[in-house]
Amino acid sequence: MALIEIRRLRKLFDGHPVLNGVDIDVAEGDVKVVMGPSGCGKSTLLRCINRLVEPSSGSIHFRGAEVTGPDVNVRSLRQQIGFLFQQFALYRHLSVLDNTALGLRKLKGMKKKEAAERALHELNRLDMAGHRHKFPAHLSGGQKQRVALARALAMDPAVILLDEPTSALDPVMAREVAQLINRLHGEGVTMLCVTHDLEFASAIAERVAFLDEGIVQVEDRLSVLYEDHAHPSIRNFFMKQERSS
Amino acid sequence: MAFSEMLAQLASGAVFTVLVTVACCATALAVGLLSACARRVFPFPAVIRALDLFAFVFRGIPVLVLLFLVYFGLPGAGIRVSPLGAMMLSLGVISGAYLAEVFRGALDAVDAAEIMAAQSMGMSRWQVFLHIELPQMMRFSVPGMVNEFTNVLKYSPFGYTVGIPEMTKQALVLSSATLRGVEIYLAAGILYFLVYRLLLVGVRVLEKHWRVPGMGPAHLQDQPV
Numbered sequence: 001m002a003l004i005e006i007r008r009l010r011k012l013f014d015g016h017p018v019l020n021g022v023d024i025d026v027a028e029g030d031v032k033v034v035m036g037p038s039g040c041g042k043s044t045l046l047r048c049i050n051r052l053v054e055p056s057s058g059s060i061h062f063r064g065a066e067v068t069g070p071d072v073n074v075r076s077l078r079q080q081i082g083f084l085f086q087q088f089a090l091y092r093h094l095s096v097l098d099n100t101a102l103g104l105r106k107l108k109g110m111k112k113k114e115a116a117e118r119a120l121h122e123l124n125r126l127d128m129a130g131h132r133h134k135f136p137a138h139l140s141g142g143q144k145q146r147v148a149l150a151r152a153l154a155m156d157p158a159v160i161l162l163d164e165p166t167s168a169l170d171p172v173m174a175r176e177v178a179q180l181i182n183r184l185h186g187e188g189v190t191m192l193c194v195t196h197d198l199e200f201a202s203a204i205a206e207r208v209a210f211l212d213e214g215i216v217q218v219e220d221r222l223s224v225l226y227e228d229h230a231h232p233s234i235r236n237f238f239m240k241q242e243r244s245s
Numbered sequence: 246m247a248f249s250e251m252l253a254q255l256a257s258g259a260v261f262t263v264l265v266t267v268a269c270c271a272t273a274l275a276v277g278l279l280s281a282c283a284r285r286v287f288p289f290p291a292v293i294r295a296l297d298l299f300a301f302v303f304r305g306i307p308v309l310v311l312l313f314l315v316y317f318g319l320p321g322a323g324i325r326v327s328p329l330g331a332m333m334l335s336l337g338v339i340s341g342a343y344l345a346e347v348f349r350g351a352l353d354a355v356d357a358a359e360i361m362a363a364q365s366m367g368m369s370r371w372q373v374f375l376h377i378e379l380p381q382m383m384r385f386s387v388p389g390m391v392n393e394f395t396n397v398l399k400y401s402p403f404g405y406t407v408g409i410p411e412m413t414k415q416a417l418v419l420s421s422a423t424l425r426g427v428e429i430y431l432a433a434g435i436l437y438f439l440v441y442r443l444l445l446v447g448v449r450v451l452e453k454h455w456r457v458p459g460m461g462p463a464h465l466q467d468q469p470v
Binding site: 076077083087103136 | 369
């Protein structure tokens with residue numbers, strides 16, 4: 001059984017379908033990548049999973065339980081799902097350590113010292129312990145993304161959703177984030193990542209799902225999609241990527 | 246009457262001036278914070294409309310009219326309010342309506358992505374307000390709060406109309422008794438200025454305590470915290 005099973009997911013904004021029947025599975029320990037052009041509904045898909053956006057119809061099963069119904073404890077669901085934003089979304093009034101420890105203290109009920117130790121462990125895991133007293137304004141983009149990842153990991157989530165994690169980073173930092181994701185994958189962390197960055201996608205996964213016009217058009221090995229793009233929208237997308245890379 | 250005696254009497258009035266100012270500022274802060282909290286924790290259309298109406302009405306009423314309504318009007322309805330209570334319910338609440346607008350602007354300056362990040366961790370609306378929005382709102386609001394608290398100090402002489410023996414009242418009494426109005430009102434003005442300076446020092450200490458690198462005026466960003 002997959003950790004996340006999404007079936008016929010639809011989301012309409014003002015009557016306009018952004019997601020129009022998405023089917024996707026994420027297995028435990030897997031790194032699933034969803035690619036697609038800007039505005040194709042990638043971020044909306046992620047936000048439906050942790051109910052930051054309410055789906056219009058369809059089903060999402062998380063650990064075998066339906067999570068789109070009205071009786072679902074949304075806060076409890078969100079605590080099991082880490083989320084990484086493209087603009088990092090670090091709390092700018094808190095230090096790196098406090099950013100990482102806040103959820104542990106306020107949501108997991110840990111004492112200050114215990115939360116700080118756990119946060120420091122995660123920061124250490126991502127080579128950010130030396131920056132623990134700094135504030136977000138004094139970090140580079142790559143460092144901010146590491147702290148955001150440490151903040152998500154500290155909550156010990158079942159899966160981490162990554163929303164365009166490299167879109168605000170230069171290529172060198174993007175490669176660093178890719179290496180980090182591969183390392184975490186090796187440690188058994190489950191991740192669902194949406195991106196339109198082909199180089200990044202190929203660095204973290206062999207298979208990708210291609211989302212366009214509100215549905216998953218195809219899911220296959222990147223090499224197959226790259227060379228054998230039968231569908232015109234896929235051909236168009238990857239040809240554009242080829243030109244830009 | 247010796248000038249030192251006059252100064253002592255003015256200083257005794259200054260104590261009441263500070264008392265009225267602190268009490269009204271505390272009321273304003275409580276009203277402003279309650280309004281900001283309600284706006285974020287209960288963001289229902291009826292609540293938002295009620296808060297907007299409160300700010301609209303109380304910013305439009307002159308302090309003296311509301312003060313007289315509370316102090317001289319309410320006893321007619323069987324409700325007796327002390328002079329300090331009347332100041333808090335008039336000047337304090339009106340300043341609270343202004344502060345509510347200052348806080349509303351400051352809340353809008355909090356990055357929506359940070360709010361979404363906190364929600365995505367599983368925080369409730371109250372937790373998001375308390376741990377993410379409130380600390381940033383207070384920092385963004387410092388200049389607006391200084392303005393409002395200064396206004397409270399400058400409106401505090403209205404206290405004498407309901408019998409509070411604050412500084413302007415003392416100056417009036419002394420001036421009538423000695424006919425040395427120029428010296429007395431000049432001394433009162435200087436004392437008001439000293440209270441204002443005290444207020445500013447307090448705010449600066451608070452501002453320094455709250456300062457976060459990367460937040461606030463650009464010219465302060467690189468200074469050690």
